[in-house]
Amino acid sequence: MNIKFPYRSGIESLPSIYEHLKQLWQVAMLLDTIGMPLEDWCPPADTPDNARRNVAFDKNGPSPAAVAIFHEEEKADPSEKFRILGVWNGKEDDGGAVLLHKLSIAxxxxxxxxxxxxKGVQALEKKENIVQIINTLLEIFPAPFIQVSPPPYATRHAVFEDHPGVGWMLYLPEILTPAQVPEAPELIPVLDKDNKRKGxxxxxVPNETFSVKNKEHVKVANAIEIRLADQDLLPRFSNL
Structure with missing residues (x-):
């Protein structure tokens, strides 16, 4: 299951690598509580075995080794406008996961x-975990939406090319009601720090994990996308 979104950072200069990594650490700390161990995440290297020799995070934040590795990468290909940081959980094939954060100045x-x-991460196949992740991401990033779907959905099954697909779940900064989206079997309110509804x-699919192999799952997701687009509630990538 993939969770992703683009956004505008609004920043005028890039933060330090440590501060940049700290945002991924915040996500990793949450993932640790749902069964994806914090100590599994590792920074990039030339081979998987070499990557596993270093940990990206500990309970206090990004590790010195990870910061040093990304510093060396940046020296080799410096940029003042953008930076991409990624960490891997050390597992190949089923159970594998990657966190990626591309940060670009305003x-x-x-x-x-x-x-x-x-791919095949059981913790990310439970609805309650995904909802928790979405709420945490909204505390860290100014996400205009958050889409959750298996990899083939966005490229092969979504209705629109210039809109995010609903897939399994889609967060929107809109207060939606069942009357607006009757095709959606569940709408979960998202609250801000003041306990006011913000999205x-x-x-x-509320009671099982979404699968593109299930035609009914895809049919429902597509119907929701069309309904949202008809009401101009589905954002366009080109407008972000």
């Missing part, structure tokens, strides 16, 4: 983005 035309890409998680 004057750069490129958008910032966050991605959690995974909605639209869920296409």
């Amino acid at each position: 004057s750069n035309h490129s958008r910032s983005s966050f991605e959690l890409n995974s 909605t998680i639209v869920v296409s």
